[in-house]
Amino acid sequence: MNLQDCRALDAQDPLRALRDLFEIADGTIYLDGNSLGALPRATAARVAEVVTQEWGRDLIRSWNSAGWFEKPRTVGDQIARLIGAAPGTTIATDSTSINLFKVLSAALRISAQRSPGRWRIVSERSNFPTDLYIAEALCKDKGWELVLVEPHEIAEALKDEKLAILMLTHVNYRTGAMHDMAAVTQAAHDAGVLVVWDLAHSAGAVPVDLTGADADFAVGCGYKYLNGGPGAPAFVWVNPRHADQCWQPLAGWWGHDKPFAFTPDYQPAPGIVRYQCGTQPMISLAALECGVATVLAAEPHGGMAALRRKSLALTDLFIALVEERCAGHGLQLVTPREHGQRGSQVCLSRSEGAYAIVQALIARGVIGDYRAGDGAGHPDILRFGFTPLYLGFEDVWHAVEHLRQVLESGEWRRPEFNRQHAVT
Amino acid sequence: MNLQDCRALDAQDPLRALRDLFEIADGTIYLDGNSLGALPRATAARVAEVVTQEWGRDLIRSWNSAGWFEKPRTVGDQIARLIGAAPGTTIATDSTSINLFKVLSAALRISAQRSPGRWRIVSERSNFPTDLYIAEALCKDKGWELVLVEPHEIAEALKDEKLAILMLTHVNYRTGAMHDMAAVTQAAHDAGVLVVWDLAHSAGAVPVDLTGADADFAVGCGYKYLNGGPGAPAFVWVNPRHADQCWQPLAGWWGHDKPFAFTPDYQPAPGIVRYQCGTQPMISLAALECGVATVLAAEPHGGMAALRRKSLALTDLFIALVEERCAGHGLQLVTPREHGQRGSQVCLSRSEGAYAIVQALIARGVIGDYRAGDGAGHPDILRFGFTPLYLGFEDVWHAVEHLRQVLESGEWRRPEFNRQHAVT
Structure with a gap:
C-alpha cells in the first residue's frame, strides 16, 4: 500500500x-472528530439566521413561528434515524451527564419497584469518568452500590442477584473497543438487569439499533460524530415501555404535560417529552441540527x-x-x-x-x-x-x-x- | 404628561x-425583555467568530486557546458583578431548572444534617411553575413536603418548626412584585431556615446584593434581562460557607477537582466549581457573554x-x-x-x-x-x-x-x- x-x-x-x-x-x-466534530459548511449561515432573524427580528414570536419550543423533539427525531429509534422517542437536550442522571434515576426507580432486592449498578472501570461520577453520586444518595469491572468480567457480573442496572458506553472512549449491544442487552435482560447505553462514541459513528437490541435507556453526545459544535446539546432515548413508568427527577416545565397552563403542580407529559427539563440553548441547538444533517446526508449513499x-x-x-x-x-x-x-x-x-x-x-x-x-x-x-x-x-x-x-x-x-x- | x-x-x-x-x-x-432580551448588536459577529474561527479553524485547541473550558466561570464572574456576588462564586451553566435542582438538593442535604427534624419546603403558589415542579419532584423523592403559600403568608410560614427551606423568586413572574431580599433572608435565618432565591426576573433588572443579604443559594436566567439569547445558559450562585459542605447530585466531570486526570472516582472541586456538571454549549454561552456585557456597559453611567x-x-x-x-x-x-x-x-x-x-x-x-x-x-x-x-x-x-x-x-x-x- x-x-x-x-x-x-x-x-x-x-x-x-x-x-x-x-x-x-x-x-x-x-483525527479528533470523536472529541469535537468538524464544522459543517452550512452551520455558520444557519446560526447567523437564528441570531439575526429568529431572535433579533422575530423575538419571542419564534417560540412558535421558528419551532423553537419543538426543536429538541424535531432534532431528536433526526438523531433517532441514526440510532434505530422510533420517531417520538428521542430528545436533543441538556448534556450527556445530565441525561444520564435522568435515565439512571428512572432505571433505578423502575428496578426498585419490580426487584426491591437489587441495589447494585455495574459499569466498566474505564468507562468515561463522568458516567461513573453520576452513578457514584446517585448510589451515594440512594444507598446503592456502584461496582466497576473490566470488560471481560461483565458476563460474570451479571450473575450477581443484587445487580439492578448495567451501565455501559457502547464504544469505549479510551480504547475504541465496542460492545455487542444486542448480545449484552439480551444477556442482561436474561439476568433481570436493565441496561443503560451511552452512545457518545457511537451515534453517527457506527450503526446502532436500539429498537432491535431492545435496549432500555440510552444517552449520547451531540458534539462528536454528530458535528453539532462545542458543547452541543446531548440526546436521550427511553424505550417506550419504560417512558411512562415514573417521573424522572429533573421534572422541569418543559417535561410538563401542559407547560403553558402554568399550573403549580407537576403533571409529566406522556412518553419521552417528560425527559425534558428547562429551556434549551436555541443557537447551539440550531448548530446541532446542521451537524446531524451532515450524517443524514449519507442516507442516499447507504x-x-x-x-x-x-x-x-x-x-x-x-x-x-x-x-x-x-x-x-x-x-x-x-x-x-x-x-x-x-x-x-x-x-x-x-x-x-x-x-x-x-x-x-x-x-x-x-x-x-x-x-x-x-x-x-x-x-x-x-x-x-x-x-x-x-x-x-x-x-x-x-x-x-x-x-x-x-x-x-x-x-x-x-x-x-x-x-x-x-x-x- | x-x-x-x-x-x-x-x-x-x-x-x-x-x-x-x-x-x-x-x-x-x-416590552418583553423579561421573557427574552433583545439582540445585542455585538452578538452576531461574536457568534460568527466562535463558529468559524474558534470551532471551524482552531477546533479542539479552543478548549485551551479560546478559554472554552473556563467560560462558565468567566461569564459567571461577569454576572456576579450584577448580583452582589464575589468573584469565583457564580457559574453560567445549564438551565435555571437544573441549577435549582442542584442548589435545592444541596440545601436539603445541609439542612438534613444540621436539623434532621425539618423536612418542609415553603414557596409561593404563584412562583414560576418550573421551580415548584423541581421542588415537588425532589420532595416526592425524599419524603419531604412542599407547602405553597401566598406572599403575605410567608412570615407565618416561617414559624413552622418543620420548615427547612424557603424557596422564592425575588421578582414574581406574573405580578412583578418584588420581595425584600435582605429582610426575608434575615427572617428566615432567624427561624433556622435556609433561603434559595431565583433571580430570573432580577439579574440585570434590579439591584441585587446576595452577599449583603447573606443569602444561601441563588439561581437565575441568562435570556431575560441579561440578553443572552433564546435558551441561553442560566447561572448558579452558592454562598461560600455552603459551597464545600456537600456534593450536589449532578456530579459530572466539569465539577471534578481534576477533570482531565480521568480518574474513575468523583472528587468534587472546591467551591462553586462543583456546581458544574457536563460540557456547556459554547456558541450559546458566547452569546450570553455578549448579553451580560450590555448590562455591564451601564457601569460607567451608574x-x-x-x-x-x-x-x-x-x-x-x-x-x-x-x-x-x-x-x-x-x-x-x-x-x-x-x-x-x-x-x-x-x-x-x-x-x-x-x-x-x-x-x-x-x-x-x-x-x-x-x-x-x-x-x-x-x-x-x-x-x-x-x-x-x-x-x-x-x-x-x-x-x-x-x-x-x-x-x-x-x-x-x-x-x-x-x-x-x-x-x-
Missing part, C-alpha cells in the same frame, strides 16, 4: 463528495452502513500503515483488530511520550488527542478518530507519515511538546 | 446611548442603580399613562405601586380578553406577553417588561397609545387575535 493506492481508494469512494459539507482548513488532517464500511477501511488502513511504517518505535495497538469489536477510532499506547507525540502531531496539523492512563492496567493513550464523512485514505497515509517522522526524528522530545495544557 | 414631555425625558436620559448596543427593528416597541432609577421612571410613567388614557376599559393594576415592591415589569389584568389584547398589540409591534390565570385568585395577566437599556419614555407613550386604541376600537375581538398558540 502506497500513497498512489490511497489516492485510488479516494477516487473510488462513493462517500467522497460528503467531505464538501465541511470546512476543513488546508493542511489539517482532523447511510450508516456505508459510513461504517468506510470507517473500517480507514481504521484498517491506519493500523496497517502504523504497523508497517512505524515499526520499532514502541507503539502498541490498543483498539481491537476484530471489526465487530471496533468503533471508529484507533488508539495506540507507548511507554513514554504519548502526550508529547500527540502535541508534535498537532503542530504538524495532524490533530488527534491524548488520554491519560492510570499508571496501572490502563496506559497513556494516543487517540485517533476517523470520521468517514470528511476523511479520506490519502489523509490516513499522510497522518501515518507525520507520525513516522515525529518518532524517527525524536521531535516529540522538544520542551514545547511536553508542556501540559489544562484541557487535554 | 404628553408626547413632548416623554421626548424631553429621553433627551435628558444619561443611559440613552446604551440603546445603540441593541438591534431593535423599526416600529417595534419591545450601573444597576442608574438602570433601576430609569426602570422605575419608565414603569411609573406606564402606570400613570394607562390609568389616565385607558381609564374605563376595565384594566386593573396587578403590580405594586410601591417602588420597593416592584420589579422591572408592569402587569395588568382584565376580566375578559387579556390574551387577545396582547395579540392585537403584538400585531401593532408592541410586544408584551400573556400569562394565564388559574380561574380563581390569580387572574389572566397582560405582562409588560421594561428594559431600561433599550427602552425610552417615548416608547412608553406609544405603547399606551396603542393599548388605548386596541381597547377603544374593540380590535382585540377579531378572531385572529383569539387563536391560541402553543407557546404564550
